[in-house]
Amino acid sequence: MKQTELSSPRKSVALYGGSFDPVHCAHLAVARVTQAQLDLDQVIFIPAAQSPLKAHTTIASDEARIEMLRLATAEQPRFAVDCSEIERGGISYTVDTIQAFRAKNTASQLYWIIGADQFERLPQWHRIEDIARLVTFAVLRRPGHTIAKSVVPGLKYVGIEAPLMSHSSSAIRAALEQGLSVQDLVPPSVEAFISSHGLYTQ
Numbered sequence: 001m002k003q004t005e006l007s008s009p010r011k012s013v014a015l016y017g018g019s020f021d022p023v024h025c026a027h028l029a030v031a032r033v034t035q036a037q038l039d040l041d042q043v044i045f046i047p048a049a050q051s052p053l054k055a056h057t058t059i060a061s062d063e064a065r066i067e068m069l070r071l072a073t074a075e076q077p078r079f080a081v082d083c084s085e086i087e088r089g090g091i092s093y094t095v096d097t098i099q100a101f102r103a104k105n106t107a108s109q110l111y112w113i114i115g116a117d118q119f120e121r122l123p124q125w126h127r128i129e130d131i132a133r134l135v136t137f138a139v140l141r142r143p144g145h146t147i148a149k150s151v152v153p154g155l156k157y158v159g160i161e162a163p164l165m166s167h168s169s170s171a172i173r174a175a176l177e178q179g180l181s182v183q184d185l186v187p188p189s190v191e192a193f194i195s196s197h198g199l200y201t202q
Contacts, residue, residue, distance in 0.1 A: 012038060014111040014138055015101065017046045017085070017094065020065050021058045022194060023072045024172055024186045026165035033162045034113055034138050035078055043113075044080045045069050048092040052126060059173060060199050062086045071189040095127040098134045111138045111158075116145035119157070128152050176200040 014034055020027065023045070031043045047065045050057065058065060066083055073079035084100060085092040094112070102110065112135045114122075119139045122128055129152060137157040139147050147159050167185050175182050177200060182191060194200065 011107075012040045012042075012109040012111070013105065014038065014040050014043045014113050015046055015082075015097065015135070016043055016113040017048055017092070017097065019051060019058050019169065020045065020047045020069055021060050021169050022065070022068050022172060022186060022190060022199070024167060024169060024182075024190075025184070026167055028072060028076075028187070029165060030113065030140060030160075030162050031079060032076075034111075034140075034160050037160055038111065038138060038158070040078065040111070042078050042080055044082050045073060046082045046085055046097060049086045049089050050091050052091045052093060064193075064197065064199060068190045068193055071193055072187045074189070093126045095125075095131050095134075098131060102134055110135045112136075113138045113140070113160075115140045116142040116147055119147060120145060122152055122155070129154070132156070173200045177202070 016027075016031055018027070027045075031045070034040065035043050047062070047069060049062070060068070066081065066086065069081045073081060085097055088096065098110070098112070112131075114137050116139055119137065122137075125131060132152050132155040137155070138160050139157050140160050140162045141147060143164065147157065172182050172185050175185075176194065182194075186194070
């Protein structure tokens with residue numbers, strides 16, 4: 001697995017981290033809306049090895065999550081997949097990922113995609129003051145959550161108007177365990193991969 005290399009300097013790039021276990025249509029919708037509203041050159045999906053704020057481990061293997069992301073983004077020329085957090089292993093700290101990306105892509109306008117619910121928890125993030133100096137947060141507005149001025153010094157953010165989609169990776173896994181169809185919740189290529197590999201059935 002090789003880290004994503006940008007073929008030429010990009011004027012604007014958004015990094016989109018998560019477990020993606022599995023990647024689903026809401027993830028892709030968020031990426032498309034953010035790309036359009038910010039006129040991004042690229043959205044890079046970054047599957048985490050282990051989130052520092054989530055106790056559970058992923059269900060699908062690293063290789064399976066990466067392949068599902070590649071299938072889901074294959075027909076989106078502005079989308080890419082970066083495997084650096086999985087290659088690094090251990091807890092996936094956002095600051096390490098951003099610093100590594102910045103070191104190779106110093107000319108990029110860099111965003112980090114995040115939900116309004118997570119935005120409220122930013123003061124808990126590891127070395128958030130360093131992160132705030134390196135990226136602008138693209139914050140997805142959500143009912144019941146306000147994008148208030150952060151208590152983190154120097155933090156920059158922009159609000160994103162994204163459609164509210166209720167399904168989640170955990171709900172999709174639960175449906176698959178019960179033998180229910182997820183046809184409208186994941187891309188067809190991802191659904192076929194899940195079925196052929198018997199993922200999330202136990």
